Amino acid sequence: RNLAFPLLKKLTETGDVNAKRVFKEEIGKRFVSGFFPVVTYLFREGYLDNLTPEEFSTLLDEIDYSKFDLNEFLIHLKDILFWEHSLQFLNRIKAEFKDYFSKNPFYIDFAEFVLDKSEFCPIGITPDNKYFIRGSSDGKLKEFDILTGNLRRVFGDYEIPVYVLAVSNDGAYVASSCDSKIKVWDYASGDHVYTLAGHRKSVICLQFDPQGGYLVSGSVDCEVKVWSLESGTLKTSLGSHMDEVVSLNHSRDGRYLVSSACDTTINLWDTETSHLITTLIDRDECTVQIAISHLNNFIVSSSYSLLKKWDLETNKIVQTIRINDEEYDLNSFVLTPDSKFIVGVLQGQPLEKGGKLSMWRLSDGKLIYTLPIKQGFREYPQEMKNISISQNGVIIVGGARDRTVRLWVDFLTYIEAEQAFRKSKE
Known part of the structure; x- marks a missing residue:
């Protein structure tokens, strides 16, 4: 669990089941933190590609949207637009902030x-x-x-x-x-x-x-x-x-x-x-x-x-x-x-x-x-x-x-x- 993130990813490529489990857990912790430079990094480096749509949906459920910074999201949004799961992520943001988006152009x-x-x-x-x-x-x-x-x-x-x-x-x-x-x-x-x-x-x-x-x-x-x-x-x-x-x-x-x-x-x-x-x-x-x-x-x-x-x-x-x-x-x-x-x-x-x-x-x-x-x-x-x-x-x-x-x-x-x-x- 204390291994560097890229090294942990390499271990998963050997077929190590435990490494895969730990790797997904580490992805989840970093993503759910909501710290956008890290979220952007996970998208850009393809780490989120290791998750199924169902697993990614579970991560989205764990985010505390009451602390979600829409302005920070907007600043980093361009960096995640075309990656795996990006549309699923955007649709979730759209749903969570439905009232805001109905009143404000973004x-x-x-x-x-x-x-x-x-x-x-x-x-x-x-x-x-x-x-x-x-x-x-x-x-x-x-x-x-x-x-x-x-x-x-x-x-x-x-x-x-x-x-x-x-x-x-x-x-x-x-x-x-x-x-x-x-x-x-x-x-x-x-x-x-x-x-x-x-x-x-x-x-x-x-x-x-x-x-x-x-x-x-x-x-x-x-x-x-x-x-x-x-x-x-x-x-x-x-x-x-x-x-x-x-x-x-x-x-x-x-x-x-x-x-x-x-x-x-x-x-x-x-x-x-x-x-x-x-x-x-x-x-x-x-x-x-x-x-x-x-x-x-x-x-x-x-x-x-x-x-x-x-x-x-x-x-x-x-x-x-x-x-x-x-x-x-x-x-x-x-x-x-x-x-x-x-x-x-x-x-x-x-x-x-x-x-x-x-x-x-x-x-x-x-x-x-x-x-x-x-x-x-x-x-x-x-x-x-x-x-x-x-x-x-x-x-x-x-x-x-x-x-x-x-x-x-x-x-x-x-x-x-x-x-x-x-x-x-x-």
């Missing part, structure tokens, strides 16, 4: 893809959730398979890095820019459709309306412009910002447009009349990003250290979430489709500190969990710049400046997909 670090260099990391998910499109430093738009990271096709003709891109909700168009002009591409064919010229300085943000009838752009020239996708012409210019426009977001029904600028203002527009409904002023910091809830009742804005929730009935801040770590900046965030949670990517300063993916519950501002973003390609520090969430909220894709793209997948959806995949192989 994203797992599923994959990391090493691609070509992308200086500004613009990234978008196609409406069918099968692909992501990424702007590269070589001036091309590249579409990749979202599960494998395999390159599907290349289009675009810029000579400098792509700065920003957007994918229309209906999948008809892709828009991109690297300067003051915007190019619109037919998604199906990759053909160039329009070049939209009108901004005097670089375009920073792009947003299609939910119905796919027009495109909105924000620029360093302080202007918001609305472009017809039917004719490729300018419909209107929306003024009132006094500094560069950094973020745009439509309401899900397309009735409202929100724009934010470095002058600390957030503007809410009526998209039908182009009328400015209200201006919100953030007196703390420049607003870097904005999002409007699916019920059009609040806006979330972000700076590098704060998240704020604005009530659109009173036009006041009703909640402030502070990033309680001065060594990290909030680079990008998304609202989940039900507008109940914020998922944000934080970057350490300096970059060697790495990054984090964090999720907050909007009802009370509580930090639900934080998932470390491991070092990237060749251990070069990642700078995760942009994240995008699929329309159904199942997939989050993040683009970093070190050539990598990370994929996070909803935990429950992963289990369902993995079960279906394994069944298809039987």
Whole structure:
């Protein structure tokens, strides 16, 4: 019983019945301890392969789930996904924490893809959730398979890095820019459709309306412009910002447009009349990003250290979430489709500190969990710049400046997909 674990395993290979019994007992003790580095080790080294599904189920019964650390589980989950008994383990966690998972999305670090260099990391998910499109430093738009990271096709003709891109909700168009002009591409064919010229300085943000009838752009020239996708012409210019426009977001029904600028203002527009409904002023910091809830009742804005929730009935801040770590900046965030949670990517300063993916519950501002973003390609520090969430909220894709793209997948959806995949192989 005091033999080293690997040596004990070797004894079992000689056919020693007693060694096999002791070996399984030792596996059980280590697994039931719930210490995740050890649990990960048991999966990775194949020690759990020595157990039958029934024996493994018995071990699962012995775990004290009242002391189970879900955040620690999430951190180490990627290391056990594809090993023997992993699906049985995940299903047990799903059952034991059924109530928690019914109320909280739970994203797992599923994959990391090493691609070509992308200086500004613009990234978008196609409406069918099968692909992501990424702007590269070589001036091309590249579409990749979202599960494998395999390159599907290349289009675009810029000579400098792509700065920003957007994918229309209906999948008809892709828009991109690297300067003051915007190019619109037919998604199906990759053909160039329009070049939209009108901004005097670089375009920073792009947003299609939910119905796919027009495109909105924000620029360093302080202007918001609305472009017809039917004719490729300018419909209107929306003024009132006094500094560069950094973020745009439509309401899900397309009735409202929100724009934010470095002058600390957030503007809410009526998209039908182009009328400015209200201006919100953030007196703390420049607003870097904005999002409007699916019920059009609040806006979330972000700076590098704060998240704020604005009530659109009173036009006041009703909640402030502070990033309680001065060594990290909030680079990008998304609202989940039900507008109940914020998922944000934080970057350490300096970059060697790495990054984090964090999720907050909007009802009370509580930090639900934080998932470390491991070092990237060749251990070069990642700078995760942009994240995008699929329309159904199942997939989050993040683009970093070190050539990598990370994929996070909803935990429950992963289990369902993995079960279906394994069944298809039987």
